[in-house]
């Protein structure tokens with residue numbers, strides 16, 4: 001049987017574990033989602049920032065290149081070349097243009113190459129020799145006047161060992177006639193310091209990727225130029241549209257990141273963070289929570305044990321006290337130590353014990369009275385009311401027992417049958433009260449004359465029987481003689497009315513043929529009869545004394 005205490009503890013632990021476990025799981029999921037959200041927001045802000053830097057870089061360089069494309073040496077040079085493409089003048093113009101481009105390029109760090117093309121899309125001058133040809137559009141888009149046209153998407157340029165971007169601008173004469181094109185190759189690597197600036201307040205890493213996922217530029221060094229994002233992951237990131245996902249990243253084996261497609265330059269901005277950092281934070285949170293739940297369970301268990309103790313201990317005292325009552329100890333009284341239900345139960349228990357004690361005492365008194373009455377009744381049932389001697393029915397029982405002893409052990413005994421002579425006359429002459437007094441006197445003498453092992457009984461009227469155990473006929477006769485003389489003596493000494501009282505006494509010793517008390521009585525009655533017949537006031541012992 002499980003104790004109340006252990007039941008309370010089990011309940012308390014379950015009652016703590018279930019809600020805290022449920023809340024814990026819920027909060028783990030929520031925290032994970034919140035952390036992912038928060039990291040996504042941070043990465044989004046970082047990507048926005050990178051995009052702004054990218055746009056600013058492009059604007060700044062576009063403005064600078066546009067200024068160059070609209071500079072006098074370029075417009076005038078190209079206008080002159082359009083008028084005379086050959087000859088000394090043309091060579092001179094080309095040479096001047098090349099010198100101009102070299103001098104300008106030297107002043108701008110971002111620019112790797114500058115080139116000028118004529119209307120036939122033939123390069124007429126460049127800042128560096130052996131330049132690769134630019135893709136000059138046949139039809140210029142309208143915005144190319146201000147923003148230029150991208151000649152080729154950004155890519156790795158082995159010659160300069162950096163990612164580059166080439167832009168071409170149309171060159172118009174002063175009277176707005178297309179006279180050629182101005183091409184520039186920009187060093188994307190010059191953006192790196194700005195990328196590092198952008199990630200100052202973020203733990204994320206930045207990658208500029210081409211449309212195939214190859215890394216053009218990054219905030220951390222990459223192992224090789226061929227490092228690229230898996231095409232499937234690239235596709236998934238594009239599909240997510242600025243929303244984060246967890247994947248095998250470029251910076252970390254397990255990354256959380258998102259992808260922005262730049263609107264002005266055909267590059268993708270990838271920002272990513274180490275997902276293990278988030279897991280570590282999450283694990284820390286989980287460990288804190290488990291510690292907290294552990295402490296709560298210990299406290300709850302301690303409180304439950306204390307509560308169980310406060311309930312079980314008084315209950316045990318009540319059980320012990322109840323056991324005591326079952327065993328008859330009504331003196332138990334419990335101390336009331338609490339004011340709660342257990343305290344009330346203890347008060348009720350004490351009241352119940354008091355009531356039981358009172359009832360028990362009453363029952364004990366009633367029992368005692370009844371026992372006394374029973375003893376009295378028992379005594380009365382075997383006693384003669386006038387003389388206090390045994391009555392006739394008790395005499396029968398005594399004789400039956402003595403006969404049995406005699407038959408069993410040959411323990412002899414004698415009977416005396418005593419009769420007051422002429423008692424009728426005494427009654428008639430002196431009245432019944434005097435008659436009673438004489439009967440009581442005879443009884444008193446009988447009791448005084450016999451031993452504690454002998455018996456005296458009133459047989460009826462003025463007749464008495466004495467049973468002398470372990471006594472033979474000689475000794476019985478002597479006792480009878482003593483009784484006779486003693487009664488005479490006492491009655492002669494009555495103060496109010498001295499009287500001569502004589503007794504006739506028959507004596508008989510038990511014999512083997514005495515089978516019943518009636519046989520014995522008949523035997524001794526015969527002896528008494530002989531005494532009466534012989535003149536009264538005498539003792540007669542009849543029958544052979546046989547052993």
Ligand SMILES: Nc1nc2c(ncn2[C@@H]2O[C@H](COP(=O)(O)OP(=O)(O)OP(=O)(O)O)[C@@H](O)[C@H]2O)c(=O)[nH]1
Pocket residue numbers: 386419420421422423424425427431432433434435436439460461462532
């Ligand atoms: N006072 C008194 N008298 C009793 C009591 N019981 C019996 N008696 C009387 O005792 C008397 C007995 O008389 P009997 O049996 O004739 O014997 P007796 O007069 O002694 O004659 P013997 O025995 O031949 O000498 C009767 O008169 C009874 O009424 C008693 O309790 N008190």
